[in-house]
Amino acid sequence: MTTRIHNFNAGPAALPLDVLQQAQAELLNFNNTGMSILEISHRSKPYEQVNAEAEANLKELLGLGENYRVLFLQGGASLQFAMVPLNFLPQGQTADYILSGSWSEKALKEAQLIGQTHVAATTAGENYRRVPGLAEIKPSASPAYIHLTSNNTIFGTQWAEFPSFGDIPLIADMSSDILCKPFDASKFALIYAGAQKNLGPAGVTIVIIRQDLLENSPGAIPTMLRYSTHAKNDSLYNTPPTFGVYMIHLVLRWIKAQGGLAGIEKQNRAKAGLIYDAIDQSGGYYRGHAEPDSRSLMNITFRLPNEELEQTFVAQAAQAGLGGLKGHRSVGGLRASVYNAVTRKSCQALRDFMLGFQQNNS
Incomplete structure (x- = not known):
């Protein structure tokens, strides 16, 4: 085998060697099924166990209880830029965005296609050398939600402390730093993250959503774009990216083993x-x-x-x-x-x- 390099790619990114080796060892015969995880049905019990354990372990690592669900979706964080306002920005209300880099700008642009938005804070004028200070955030009068990006891959900045806004739902794109350190996940109504940086291979998007947000899911948007669709079906409404979820399941086990x-x-x-x-x-x-x-x-x-x-x-x-x-x-x-x-x-x-x-x- 060619010597493995020191991999500093921004994403898809390095995976734990232990995880890669376990996936390699199980590739031809997963869990004594006589098939690869790439071949088994997503409705079979062996795969459903992987799916369920991955959700349970992620909630355990974040200290979240039964009032949250974990969804395994597709489309990357870029699809979430649209799904969030489609689900949670009703006509006549405003969504607030805190701009700290390129990806928060892209999230805002998608929301602007769907409804009314407000920039609650931005450091664009400083070429995003820092995240906004808590005192700089100026929410609109009654926002439907407030959105932030926790870590900025392009500019190399990260929130050291997250703001709180009382009953206003706080939503975060955590694609590039989820599970890198402890934080109070219960501050957030919804967290989304592409898996390809800290959680697994490209092709899976993690969504962690509070149950009460699912109860008011709009019926006027396409079925696949409703979070409630995926929650009701345990992320199995359509064929999921099974190998990617399996790899996330192994990475979560690895994180637990690291303390x-x-x-x-x-x-x-x-x-x-x-x-x-x-x-x-x-x-x-x-x-x-x-x-x-x-x-x-x-x-x-x-x-x-x-x-x-x-x-x-x-x-x-x-x-x-x-x-x-x-x-x-x-x-x-x-x-x-x-x-x-x-x-x-x-x-x-x-x-x-x-x-x-x-x-x-x-």
Whole structure:
């Protein structure tokens, strides 16, 4: 087998090696069925057990009870940008959006196609170097819901503390940092996340939704776009992405084995700290994009003195077995995505490379 590289891709992203090896071992004969998980019926008991355990383990990790459901959908977070307002933005009401990066902008644009919206806060004027402070958020008079994006992959910023708005439903896109650290999930009426960064392979979207939101699901939108459709059918209304859900099921088991979210957070802070320290101690050679109090644990964005050096950095890093370090095409620069499955060894290898690169190219 070709040697595995240090994978810093932003998504699809690294998966735990233990999980990949277990999936490999079970690929031809899952749970003594004589079939691969890729071949069995989604209505068979072996698959239904996978589906049910994945929902239970995710709620357990988040400390949520029976008043929440977990749905396994398709279409990515991009479909959720539309599903959220279709389900929860009635005519004559306003949905509030907090803008902290490109993905929150895209969520707002979809909502604007469906109903009335209000920008409750934005840091666009600062090129999204930070998330808005709690005191900067100015909700509309009576919003149907308030939407935020918890982590910004492109700009490398993350909410350190989530706001609360009383009885107003709080909705979050957590695609790029879900389960990276403990947080009070009960603050949220709905959380959605593409699986391909911290939870599993591309093709599955996780939706965590409070039961009371399901009770008022509108009947005038297409069946597949109603959250109630999927909740009533345990995410089995249509054929789900069975292999993807199976992989999420294994990743959730792996997270529990790491000590749950507290154990994962300890690892993530140590990993990110290695790279941020290399940036901070470089004397300005490496320049982080995010303000220190908004730095992401998951996506570390930085620049070098010029674009030519950045291109050389990416090329030489790839030769050294460090992949996925080129920044997003919309902003350039460099980005190291250090999701849960990225190891401390990989982060140490990147730090060592950064120190050596600076020494050789200053």
